[in-house]
Amino acid sequence: MSQRYQQNIDQQLQAQEKKGLHRRTLDHGNSMGRWYLRNAFGDTNYSIGEVRPESSYLIDLLPALAYKRGKINTNPAVLEVQSKFVHLSSNKAKHSINTVKWTPEGRRLVVASHSGEFTVWNGMTFNFETIMQAHDSAVLALKYSHNDEWLLSGDQDGTIKYWQPNFNNVNIVQAHKDAVRDIAFSPNDTKFLSCSDDSSAKIWNFNNGKEERTLSGHHWDVKCADWHPNLGLVVTGSKDNLLKLWDPRSAECVTTLHGFKNTVMKTKFQKEGTNRLLASVSRDRSCRIFDLRTMSDFVVIRDAEADLSSVEWHPVHPCLITTGAYDGSMAHYILDKYIPDDEDLRGKSVEAVHRIPYAHERAIHALEYHPLGHILCSAGNDRSARFWSRARPNDPRAFKDPPYTNDKNGAWYYAVNNNVNAVLEDVPTTSFNASYTNENNVVPGLGSLTSSIPGLGEGAST
Numbered sequence: 424m425s426q427r428y429q430q431n432i433d434q435q436l437q438a439q440e441k442k443g444l445h446r447r448t449l450d451h452g453n454s455m456g457r458w459y460l461r462n463a464f465g466d467t468n469y470s471i472g473e474v475r476p477e478s479s480y481l482i483d484l485l486p487a488l489a490y491k492r493g494k495i496n497t498n499p500a501v502l503e504v505q506s507k508f509v510h511l512s513s514n515k516a517k518h519s520i521n522t523v524k525w526t527p528e529g530r531r532l533v534v535a536s537h538s539g540e541f542t543v544w545n546g547m548t549f550n551f552e553t554i555m556q557a558h559d560s561a562v563l564a565l566k567y568s569h570n571d572e573w574l575l576s577g578d579q580d581g582t583i584k585y586w587q588p589n590f591n592n593v594n595i596v597q598a599h600k601d602a603v604r605d606i607a608f609s610p611n612d613t614k615f616l617s618c619s620d621d622s623s624a625k626i627w628n629f630n631n632g633k634e635e636r637t638l639s640g641h642h643w644d645v646k647c648a649d650w651h652p653n654l655g656l657v658v659t660g661s662k663d664n665l666l667k668l669w670d671p672r673s674a675e676c677v678t679t680l681h682g683f684k685n686t687v688m689k690t691k692f693q694k695e696g697t698n699r700l701l702a703s704v705s706r707d708r709s710c711r712i713f714d715l716r717t718m719s720d721f722v723v724i725r726d727a728e729a730d731l732s733s734v735e736w737h738p739v740h741p742c743l744i745t746t747g748a749y750d751g752s753m754a755h756y757i758l759d760k761y762i763p764d765d766e767d768l769r770g771k772s773v774e775a776v777h778r779i780p781y782a783h784e785r786a787i788h789a790l791e792y793h794p795l796g797h798i799l800c801s802a803g804n805d806r807s808a809r810f811w812s813r814a815r816p817n818d819p820r821a822f823k824d825p826p827y828t829n830d831k832n833g834a835w836y837y838a839v840n841n842n843v844n845a846v847l848e849d850v851p852t853t854s855f856n857a858s859y860t861n862e863n864n865v866v867p868g869l870g871s872l873t874s875s876i877p878g879l880g881e882g883a884s885t
Contacts, residue, residue, distance in 0.1 A: 546793065756774075
């Protein structure tokens with residue numbers, strides 16, 4: 424009884440102390456400003472250089488877009504691995520979160536919960552902004568149009584609602600007889616795709632809300648769908664373990680991809696680069712990257728310790744992909760770091776470049792990158808949305824936060840959420856979990872830890 428009483432006192436003290444600390448802020452204005460000024464003056468052939476493991480080199484960090492186009496010796500995606508836990512945001516009345524979306528300009532995050540509410544969080548300081556009752560049942564799907572003028576949401580009753588950027592509801596469509604699991608816009612925003620637990624996927628005319636075609640062929644719940652950004656191609660994944668590619672103009676199945684041994688949970692077309700890859704995750708603990716040119720496996724990732732529930736491509740680096748699992752773990756993969764030249768080795772499994780073993784306490788349902796690529800938001804069944812970014816150079820505690828150590832004594836998140844946003848002194852700890860490296864202090868796929876890569880060097884972090 425005394426131990427329990429002491430723990431409550433600790434929690435109260437933590438709650439009081441957090442009010443006097445500064446809120447962490449991810450301000451991308453400085454780095455974006457310097458990069459735009461360089462380009463404005465025509466200085467486009469500059470060398471990125473190396474960010475050394477010293478905190479003063481923080482000012483040399485540039486946005487993801489700079490690493491995409493700049494001259495850099497190593498793989499630029501390594502510099503953008505979202506490894507540092509920044510903030511945890513949750514409502515007072517907590518509910519499971521099924522989907523999240525950044526607003527098109529990236530200033531806010533829209534979180535849709537199982538209670539049917541939309542919660543809006545600030546995208547820089549992560550504080551609460553507003554909440555509204557959007558649906559009468561759980562919201563399972565959100566999607567912004569490519570022209571940034573509309574937001575579609577689908578709920579557990581099969582209803583799809585049209586929203587303007589100011590969250591004014593202008594149309595309601597009874598789309599399916601069961602839960603709407605995913606929504607995707609066509610490249611020109613004149614049509615959209617919805618899939619449901621009623622075993623069907625439908626193509627709709629956005630302007631009048633009329634159904635145009637039904638994609639029939641799955642024999643069980645259709646859990647995910649996506650529309651290719653520039654090809655006339657639609658993909659659906661189902662509980663019948665199948666991935667199907669469709670021609671949206673004729674509603675005919677182009678091909679069926681076999682390979683998964685359990686429910687396909689998420690499928691996403693590549694956002695950048697060649698746009699010729701398709702990533703899908705399943706409850707058989709595998710992530711498969713399909714090559715649309717050959718309609719075959721490009722990479723198969725089988726190093727997960729639990730069923731996978733979500734996947735997301737980086738919006739700037741076409742080779743960086745992130746997966747979330749049912750045990751709350753999160754992993755980052757850099758595909759072109761591992762693709763061998765030998766044709767006999769293609770389709771083999773790859774290892775994670777970075778793994779966060781305790782990113783969430785329960786299943787991760789949604790992963791969403793900021794449009795600029797510098798923040799990753801994850802949300803799930805533990806009823807919280809968590810923000811991740813690359814850590815600062817020479818931050819010895821970068822990987823000693825609770826998401827890595829699983830240390831949740833007292834109100835653990837108060838300390839890491841609202842701490843002074845600076846490089847802190849290293850504190851010896853016995854609970855440090857070094858699962859992201861092996862016994863030789865080597866990150867899989869990147870060799871020994873060197874000081875030239877921020878976050879993966881000795882005492883440095885991305």
